[in-house]
Every structure is written in structure tokens, then in C-alpha cells.
Amino acid sequence: MITCSVTFLPDNITVSVEKGKTIAEAAQIAGIKLKMPCGGEGSCGKCAVKVMSNRVSDNVEISLDQKFEQVLACQTEVSEDVTVEVPVNARLGEHQVLLSAEDDNALGTFAFEPLCWKVTITLSPPSINENASDWIRLKGELGKIVGDEEVIIGLPLLTNLAHMLRDASWQVTVTLLQQDGYVEVIDLQPGANDEPIYGLAIDIGTTTVVVYLVDLCSGKVLDRNGTYNKQAVYGDDVIARIIHSQEKNGLQELQDAVVNTIDELTNQLLKKTRIEGTGVKAITIAANTIMTHLFLGLDPKYIRLEPYIPTTSQFPAVKATEVGLRSVPNANIYCMPSVGSYVGGDIVAGVLYTGISQKDELTLFIDIGTNGEIVLGNKEWLISCACSAGPAFEGSGITCGMRAMHGAIERIQITPGTYETRYETVEDGKPTGICGSGLIDCIAKLHHVGLLDRAGRFTADTQDTNRIRNNEEGKEFVISWEKEAGVDNDIVITEGDIQNLIRSKGAIFAGIRCLLNSLQIDMEIVDKFYIAGGFGNYLNINDAIEIGLLPDLPHEKYQFVGNTSVKGAYMTLISRSALKAAVEIGRKMTYMELSVGNEFMDEFVSALFLPHTDLSLFPSVQSN
Amino acid sequence: MAVEILKEKNRSAVQELVLGATSENGGTRTKTITVGGDSALPFHQFEGATPNRPVVAMEVQDIKPEWNDAVLKYFADVADKPGAWAKKCVEEYGADLIYLKLDGAHPDGANRSVEQCVATVKEVLAAVGVPLIVVGCENEEKDHEVMTAVAEAAAGENLLLGFAETDNYKSLTAACMVHKHNIIARSPLDINMCKQLNILISEMNLALNRIVIDPSIGGLGYGIEYAYSILERARLGALQGDKMLSMPIIATVGFEAWKTKEAGASEADYPEWGPQEERGIMWESTTASALLQAGAHILLMRHPKSVEIVKKQIEQLMVSNAY
């Protein structure tokens, strides 16, 4: 047996393998995890590595880079001693959780029973002895399907009923919609009609809006779309929006802005999937209390004033036309119930999706958005609080920040000494900006290589590396030069951006501390931490701990769950029992106001440091 | 039956810090001053040691300051001669050490050159034998040049140099390390920010017993209760073993007290307030004594009479109350 040695860079790990084994097999022995989405078929190209020296016999060769030979690790056999470099984007990130895969099994224990569904019914024709009215005859049959609940029908459909039944030989397809406490007939079609019907699950965030287009017959998510909330021109946070709502036409402008955002996203989805907007029958919306108020055109004024009272926390079902949605004129809209003024339907959706309220384990759920909301509890009890984190983690208000979409830098490595960077972007696009997870990564790495002090100021000077330079307000670090970027400028992170992010992470951490302190619960006894937010494909838990965003606890306790607001909305769209559970969660959860007393401020200031003023809270970071 | 008196037992103590260096240690001071070392709350000598008495530094400036006449009149003959001014403070008014503020360096003011500033420091060093505290003009760029030069020119003298702040601590820390001086870490009335700055400075490897903290204070009637609680929290932190809060504390008493309306307003404007000088003295000495109780180690003061009152008070507080 002939063995060859394979050296992996930059790890500088050498292993010996039998001649004829693939580089991928050698990598596995070396403990280097490669991305291999196609399972080593040679078809995805994700496992490409660079051969730095010597030859290997390769079956497949791609030459993306002229300087070195690039080969597919899964297809390339080792024929002699060789050194290969494994680029960042060929590595499987630690703690990498992909988002879209999870949706398939989103329902958990809830049954698939969409809010809106179709049934085909054949009635026995009336006779002189059996002379119930057409509607009672139909209602009787529907009653067998919906059980206890009352079924109602409106006048426009009734006008047609007599003729339709007789013309279609007493067979009719009924579209039903679950309402609060009753079921409504929203459409009648003659005969057996299996035209599909659709729904939308929407997350209205303060900064971003995400829409899922769902086939209500199968429950499948057909496509997703997201963008910035057009309300952003009226201010970054909910307080600024409330202030704007008090100006002349302000409330209307805000409602129009969010409705237009949804229309735009929906139209793009409909166009792409070639679906008619009239086929969309139901929409579920998860949003914070203020966003829900603004969407429905309810005045949020008193939410901002002590004692912080919303108009309602249970929202009536409305028709699309009532709020001005034009893309889906037939849709019926449900908004998830809120808990309080500062904990809304988005959090109820998150709790529903993560199943906290069904488990014995003590779980902490953190939704990191423009508002940071935190929920602690289990199946017995749930308590929540909210703090203002600002939109930085969503890429807003950051020089080169962006949403986690194509081309967003979501992972960075910085070489100590030379400060050269390597990065991974969403969908491997040319870098166009940095998303939340990239920003977290960036700060952790800058501190790690000694470019950043614990207060978030650059320690290095312009003469130390050309990546550090002065701008009007301080220093900045160049992550990606214009020539490699997909935009016409260098991609940088400035001292101001870093201060912004430190404030955001400080608010979240302070919120966690205050909630636990007030209940006199040690971090250690919390069994599970779910982290939600629109960061990107994954959140590096290590980095999040290193910058002091999350408590220093064993990584197994953490699970990154992505945008749970839209996922919870999706669950309620395709499961009536999930919707009932959501209403129950909203009722059960208590809310704690953090602004009472000085504790939050004190915790906040002590968290404005990397990772924290009290270094003893972060033993694993200290020993780094 | 004997009553058992409960005493607080402390795990740790405030850092002890030496200012100035005599010829054996490479300096030219005739005496050195040691501050800190307390292992109990201020003057709780029944619970722990208070090995070093708090000290009073009198303020001297490099150019004639725009001080209230009630103070300036005592220095009218020396106000433009920093050396002579310092000498008067030590010899006539009993200053434990001299606090030299190089206000004249400010680019928007007298804009004195780096060389002139260094010469002033040397003049004061030559005039007195006590240790020196030297601070810049609070213009970031100018202070960077001035203080680096001062640190170098006075190498060996073991000065106390200020002010390092979170946004601007690196050059002064580096200068203190290279030329073996001590640093004043100044933070804006917040215990966490105070601690953060100490961590930043110590991460540059300046020894903890070379740092003095200025947590910012307010004068009597101007937020002194905040200052009191910050000083108290720092002391409690130090006693509980928090190394990053264990440094001696310096307080800008004269500056804060004399900028208050109560100290500065003339008797003509406020006849019902009584004689102005007496008011000012009381304002300065009351501010000082409150902060002494809260745990200040170095008081930066101006009026000779206030200095006299406070020094007497320190003496009385240092009489052991151990039992």
C-alpha cells in the first residue's frame, strides 16, 4: 500500500492517506469539514480547493482562479504528496443552520388544516317531503365537515346559489374560511373544482418585511421574498414611527408605506410563480404591536405614553381591500395577537414556532431585530420583555450594512499580522455589503487579531496596514476592496458602525440579564436558548459570545432559528389549531417593563464593552 | 454578656501607589507620597487598615488663570511664575503635592509650545521637592504632543499624568509605560465606564498600581450625590476583590467648587448669601470633605484656607477609631 501525505492550509494539518483516496476523504481524516451539498457527486462544485504544490490526478478540473489549480476535493484522487488550500467558502461553518430546509417540517405537532380550504359537496336534491332551503341543505352538509362551528354565508354568494346548484346537478365546490368562532363561505364554484388557492405568510418587521407565498392545498411554500420596510423613511425605530403617525396624514403615510411594501413583494412573487393575485385567499401577519397598528391604520399614540396602552392586542380579521392591499383583492387577513405594547404578534409567532410553550425545559427565546424581544418560560409560564436594539443587526444604519441577501458578507476571517481578509457571502455572490452575522463575525475577528480594543476603537494606525484608514469621523477597516466587490466602492466597517453594533448587542445582553435577575434565575439553569433574527443563513454562536451578544454558555444550548416571525405566521396559515395555540400564547404570556428603575441602564452601560465590563461573565472569551 | 460587634471583613484592598521619586530611585524629589492601600470603607479603621492619609494637591497653572479673585488674590504675586507659585503652595499653605495644569497649551488660548510646557514642568520640579501631578490642556491633539514630551523630559520623576479617557488613552498610557509615570484614568461619572477604561489601560500592560481614577465629580449642590455613590461603589468593588476598581481616586474639588454660582457670585449681587470668600471656602471644603468620606485619596484644591480646613479634617479622621 502506498501512502501519500496531504497538507491542508491554512490549518497546516498534514495527514497520510492511501494513494487513490480523494482529497475529501483526506480532509475528513484531518478533521476539516468541507461543504459537500451534493454528497460528493461532483455536481455542486462547492468543495473546490486550491492545489498549492505537486500534482494530483484529477478527473474533473475547474479553473476559476488562474494562479492555482482548483480541483473538486470529492473528485480528486491523491497520487503523491500534496499541499492544498481550503478556502473559507469551501468549509462548512461551525454552527451553520440553513433556513429553508426547516420550513418543510414546520408544523410539529399541529395538524395540517389551512385557514382557508375547499370542499366539494354533492347534495341530494330537494323533494316535496324534504323541503329545506338550498342554503340549509348546503349548510347541513358543511356542518358535517366543520363540526361544532357555525357556518355563515354572505348575500352576494346567496344570490347565485339557487341557480348554481341546479345547473351543476347539485354538486358545488365551497371555499371555506376559518373566522374567530365561526366558518365563512367565501366562494362557491359549480361542480368539482380543484383550482388551487393560495395564502401569504407575512412578517412585518420595523426594518424588513418578508413574504412567503404558500399553496394552501399542499401547504408548500412556493417562494419567499423580502425587502426593507418602506416606512424606514419616516424613522428607524418604532418610536420615530409613532411620532410620525401624529403628524398630518402621518398615519395614512405609514399605512400606505407598509401596504405598498407588501404589494410590491407580493406582485414579484405572483409574477415569478405565474399565479393570479385573486387566487390568494388568506394572509397571516406577524408583526410587533406598533407595526400591526400601523398596518391596520390604528393610532399607536398611547403606546408611547405612560402607561403604554395599545388600542387592542387581539386584532379583527379584515379584508385586503379594507387596508388597501391591491395585489390580492380577495384575501382575508389575520394579524397575530400581541402580548403588550412592546411584545407583539411576531414574538407570539416565535414562541409558537419554537414550541417553547409546549415543553418542560426552561427556554429563553431571543428575537434580535430592531427591537430585541426576550421570552423566558416553558409550558407552565411565559414572561417577556423588550429592549430597543436598533436596526444595526439587520444591516440598517451601518455604512456598508445590508439585509442577508445575495452578496452579503456573512462570514469573515482576518489573518493576524497581515490583516488580509477572506470572507463568505450569501449564495457566493460578489460582496455587496455586510449582513448581521457578518458584522458580528467582523467585530469578533477584529478584536481577535488585536485591531480593536474592548471599547470598540481601532488600536492600529494607518501605517500598520492599508486596510485601516481615516474617514471624517474616525477610522475604518476595509473588508473588501472595490476590485473584488460587486459594488463601486470598498466595503468597510467604521468605528461608528462598531459603536452602533456594540450598543445593539449591549441592549440585548442587558435585557437578558435584567429578565433573569428579576426572576432570580441563573443563566446556567436555562436549558435552551433559541436565537431568532434575520441575520443570514446562520449565526456564529462563538462570535456572538465573543462580542458579548449572548451569554457565555455551552454551545449546545444554543439554536439559531432564523426569522421565526414569518415561520410562525406560516404555521398559523396552514393550521387552524396552530392559530388557536397562538391566541392562547398571547393570553398566557406576561410582560415585564424594563424601563422601570435603573437596573437596565446600569446593565446596558456595563455591556457596552467587548465582551462585557465584567469579564468574569465571559470565562471562555478571556482564556482566548 | 458581652456584645459581639459585627465587623465587615473585606477580601481585598485598594491598590497602594507611590508618587514621586527621590534620588535613590532616579528622581529629584525630596519626598515621595504613598496613597491608597485601604482595606476598609473610608476611615472604618475598626474594620481594616487605612495605612496612608488622603492628600491635598494644590492647583498651579502655567499661565495666569481666570480664577475668582477670592482665590487669585493669594497668588497675585506669583500667578505668572509657576515655579514660585508652586513653592508658595508648598511652603506657605502646606500642599502635599502640586497639581500643574498646562492650560496655556490650548491652541485656542495662549497656544504655548511644547518646549514652553516642558520648561514650565522643569521650573516647577526645580522649585519644589514634592511630587507632581501634570495634566494637559484638554485638547486631544495638543495634549498628545505636550504630554509625550513632558513624560520624556521628566523621566524618572514618577509623575502622575492626566488625563486618559476611553476615546484617547493610548498615547498617554504608552508614554507612562516608557518613562515610568503614573496615569489618571478619567471617566464620566459611571462606574462601568470607569472600570472599562481601567481594563483598556491595563490591557496595554500598564501595572494596576500605576493608575489613579478620576471618576468625575460634581461640586456640592451640583450632583455630588452621584459622585458619592460612584466613589462608594468603586471602594466596595475594590474591597470585594475587583482589581479593575481597586485604584486610588483623585477628585477635581477646586475646579468643581469654584465654578458654582454659590462660590463665585459677589456679595453685591446676593447680599443675603453673606461674604463671598467665606462662601467659596465653605463650598470647596465641604465638597472635599464629602468626597473624603466617600473614599477620595487625592484632592485637587485651590483656596489656601480650604486646604487648611481640609487638612485639619484629614488629621482628625486619621485618628484611629479601631476597637
Ligand code: FES
Ligand atoms: S461535494 Fe459536490 S462537487 Fe464535491
